[in-house]
Amino acid sequence: MIEPESVEIRVMVEPKSVQIRGEPDIVTARQMVRHMAKDIGFSMTDQIKIATGVSELTRNIVRYTEGGRVDVKEIIRNERRGIEIVCVDKGQGISDVELAMKDGYTTSGGLGEGLPGTKRLMDEFEIESTVGVGTKVVCRKWL
Amino acid sequence: MQTIPIIKIEEFLIVSIQIELHDKLALQLQDDILREVKRTGAKGVLIDLTAVDIVDSFMGRLLTETALMVKILGAETVVVGIQPEVAITLVELGLDLRGVYLALNAELGIALLRRIRRRG
Numbered sequence: 001m002i003e004p005e006s007v008e009i010r011v012m013v014e015p016k017s018v019q020i021r022g023e024p025d026i027v028t029a030r031q032m033v034r035h036m037a038k039d040i041g042f043s044m045t046d047q048i049k050i051a052t053g054v055s056e057l058t059r060n061i062v063r064y065t066e067g068g069r070v071d072v073k074e075i076i077r078n079e080r081r082g083i084e085i086v087c088v089d090k091g092q093g094i095s096d097v098e099l100a101m102k103d104g105y106t107t108s109g110g111l112g113e114g115l116p117g118t119k120r121l122m123d124e125f126e127i128e129s130t131v132g133v134g135t136k137v138v139c140r141k142w143l
Numbered sequence: 144m145q146t147i148p149i150i151k152i153e154e155f156l157i158v159s160i161q162i163e164l165h166d167k168l169a170l171q172l173q174d175d176i177l178r179e180v181k182r183t184g185a186k187g188v189l190i191d192l193t194a195v196d197i198v199d200s201f202m203g204r205l206l207t208e209t210a211l212m213v214k215i216l217g218a219e220t221v222v223v224g225i226q227p228e229v230a231i232t233l234v235e236l237g238l239d240l241r242g243v244y245l246a247l248n249a250e251l252g253i254a255l256l257r258r259i260r261r262r263g
Contacts, residue, residue: 027165030197045228048196052232055199059166114200117236 009081013039015073020061020089029070030055037083040074041143050083050141053118057087057137060114065091065134075140082123082142093131101127147172149179155256156180157249159191169202173209180216187256188213191249193224203238210243219259220244223252 013036018029034051042050054070061068068089075084094100101115115137119125122139129135145168150157156179158172176188190206192198198206210220221244225233233240244259246252 023166027163031163045231048226048228049232049235052197052199052236055197055201056236059199059201117200117238120235120237121232 009076009079011074011076013074015071017069017071018058020058020068020070020087023062026055026058026062029058033070033072033083033085036072036074037141040081040083042083042141046141049121050085053121053139054085054087056114056118057085057139061087061089061091065089068134077142080142082140084138084140085122087137088134089136090134093133093135094127094129095131097127097129146175149175151179151183151185154185154260155187155189155253156183156185157189157191159193159249161194163197164195164202166201169205173205173212176209177212177216180213180218186218186260188218188220189249189252189256190220190222191224191252192222192229193226193248195224196226196229198225198229198233198238200236200238203233203236203240207240207243219256219263221246221252221255221259223247223249 016032016036018025018032020029030051033054034047037047037050058070068087071086073084075082101119115127118139122141124140126138127135145162147158147160156176158176179185180188206222213220222240223246225245244255246255
């Protein structure tokens, strides 16, 4: 019996990281993510959505914490290609994540679009925060 | 340090953003626009975003605030050239650019500024 030929989907794009220490790193991170999204094969609209989401997340790191890091990689699940963005900071953490995810909520006088807006721009969005330890946001978008 | 040129044509200021704006540069631009409105007595400011592909909540807020500040000085602001992808992203992000006049391109933007001026 002849086995059906299986086409294995492989990761094509190298993972990358950016340290977020200050405001110029926001631009570095979003440009890097945008290029990776393009290389993975995302449409122009999705590239811009992803890069804008990263701009929001990294700005939170710059504004509220001493610094952090963004790790971006190509991912494959159920033969579907996607991008995964992990933002980690060593800030004070968010005491009420549910509240921070509400539209219009902010602690710094901003308009608070950051987190809920970014969630809408991505397909998957997970946030984990421990007061005194920091916050980790994982988001994914699928092709 | 990079700066974004502000050009005066008749009674309007034209600002075309052709480089990736980081936060400091965007704030500097806001300051420069207000100074130029005051210095030249311009009646309108046209901000062209044709070459800008990332407008996040910071940048969106800055545009809204700049338009309001320009209005307080007695002039009006029209933002033109927003790309379709940027429009989609802005709406999903939850930004509505409230209070900012918008037009498809620079030509229509100038026509809009003239109409606002005649009306006002």
